[in-house]
Amino acid sequence: MKRIKIDKFLIQAVKDLNVNLFCDKRLTGGNAFVLPKKKIFELYKKLNCPFQKSYLFKIYKEYIELLDLKPSDFAQKKQEFDNIFKIDGVKGSVSTLFGKKVVEALRYEDYRDSQYPKIVNDLGWNLKTCFYCNYAGTLTLSKGIKKYKTFYDLDHILPKSTYPFLATSFFNFIPSCAPCNRSKSSKIINKLNPFYEIGENNITLNKIFEITDVSKVNFYLKNDKEAICIKIASQINQVNRKEFDEVVDLELLYNSQKHIAEEILWKKRIYSKAYIKFIRSNFSALHVKRNDINRILWGTDLNEETVNDEPLAKFKFDLINDR
Numbered sequence: 001m002k003r004i005k006i007d008k009f010l011i012q013a014v015k016d017l018n019v020n021l022f023c024d025k026r027l028t029g030g031n032a033f034v035l036p037k038k039k040i041f042e043l044y045k046k047l048n049c050p051f052q053k054s055y056l057f058k059i060y061k062e063y064i065e066l067l068d069l070k071p072s073d074f075a076q077k078k079q080e081f082d083n084i085f086k087i088d089g090v091k092g093s094v095s096t097l098f099g100k101k102v103v104e105a106l107r108y109e110d111y112r113d114s115q116y117p118k119i120v121n122d123l124g125w126n127l128k129t130c131f132y133c134n135y136a137g138t139l140t141l142s143k144g145i146k147k148y149k150t151f152y153d154l155d156h157i158l159p160k161s162t163y164p165f166l167a168t169s170f171f172n173f174i175p176s177c178a179p180c181n182r183s184k185s186s187k188i189i190n191k192l193n194p195f196y197e198i199g200e201n202n203i204t205l206n207k208i209f210e211i212t213d214v215s216k217v218n219f220y221l222k223n224d225k226e227a228i229c230i231k232i233a234s235q236i237n238q239v240n241r242k243e244f245d246e247v248v249d250l251e252l253l254y255n256s257q258k259h260i261a262e263e264i265l266w267k268k269r270i271y272s273k274a275y276i277k278f279i280r281s282n283f284s285a286l287h288v289k290r291n292d293i294n295r296i297l298w299g300t301d302l303n304e305e306t307v308n309d310e311p312l313a314k315f316k317f318d319l320i321n322d323r
Contacts, residue, residue: 001041001134001314002122002205002307003196003237006070006171010123014170017119018067021168022110024118024146025185031100037063039105051085058084059102059165069169071195073159081165089162089186102164112166117148119170128309129173131194132184133248139312153181157193161186171195177252182276184247191238192247206303209254209318211261220269225262254315264319 025033034042037060044056058081059066069077121138123136130136130152138152152175160167174194176184196203215229232251236244246252276297283293291301300316307313 001129001208001237002304003203004109004127004194004308005203006195006197007129007130008164010125011068011070012165013315014119014122015068018064018170021115025110030288036106039107042125043101043105047098049098055081055098055165056102056134058199059106066165066169069166070171070197071157071193072197074166074172077165078158081125081163087162087164089159090134096161099161099164103160103167106164108160108167108169112154114146114148115168116154116170117150118146121148129307129311129313130177130180131308132176132180132244133250133253134307134314135253135311136179138175138177140175141275150175152176153178155184158188159186162188180248185248189239189246192243202238205237205307205314206233206235207318207322208236208250209315210322211265211319216265219262219265221289225258226228228258228261228265230258257312257315260312260316261319264298265275271297 022033022035040056040060040063041285044053044060047053047056066077085095085098087095089099091096117140122140128140130138139150141149141151143149155174155176156166157172157174158166163172166172210231210233212229212231215227218227219225221227230251232241232242232254236250279297280290280293283296288296291303294300294302298316298320300310300313302317302320304314304317307317
């Protein structure tokens with residue numbers, strides 16, 4: 001939900017990791033692992049269509065560059081590849097079958113199952129919630145040397161069915177929960193980009209969740225959490241609500257969490273400024289950090305920079321800070 005900054009350190013780390021992609025699978029013998037670039041060239045030699053061959057040869061020449069490609073470079077590359085051979089994503093079409101062969105040659109499944117988890121682990125960059133809904137957890141856990149267990153689907157920002165040349169490009173991926181990944185599918189939604197680059201405008205995550213004033217009054221009068229009504233902002237990360245609903249209906253999903261809203265509303269009524277000051281003063285003597293004190297008080301650290309680290313963190317953040 002909170003967009004991820006692409007700084008020079010992340011760019012260099014991704015470059016370093018991509019240079020060594022599949023290095024742990026470069027085996028010899030009868031069952032040697034064939035690297036993606038070689039697989040692309042083998043496919044190139046098998047095909048007769050000159051446009052498809054040109055498409056493949058461009059991938060072959062620019063393989064490392066495509067792995068490192070940043071979102072700001074996607075539009076130009078999309079145009080370059082579309083000018084050679086446009087893959088329309090229509091089920092059963094010749095171009096779609098070709099696209100599937102490209103994705104297979106790039107060894108997407110091997111990348112998804114072993115290389116991406118390794119990259120994420122090596123980076124120490126671990127989103128713990130689905131980027132789209134912030135409701136379900138997404139974890140990469142180490143099971144020992146070169147073994148990982150993942151609890152997420154890997155979503156392509158630009159679908160591999162239409163843009164197979166981006167099938168294993170790091171900045172074209174985002175961990176997501178299975179329902180959001182299925183809903184997103186091959187849709188291309190304007191501005192739905194988890195990453196942002198230095199100098200990009202409008203990167204602040206807006207207020208998304210709100211309890212309506214009328215329902216607050218009804219809740220306190222009736223002491224009934226079912227009176228609570230949660231509304232969603234008209235935009236989420238500069239994406240129009242109607243478009244975002246195509247991935248996940250946040251209003252439907254979060255109105256199932258009225259028990260959490262109920263707890264927050266009662267705490268806001270009970271916790272006076274004097275009480276909060278007293279708690280913070282006492283815990284400060286124990287050298288407990290402010291974020292940890294907020295977690296004790298509210299069940300979340302009230303740091304919007306960490307909303308990707310914990311399910312429902314943005315929901316709690318907005319309701320607690322709604323005065």
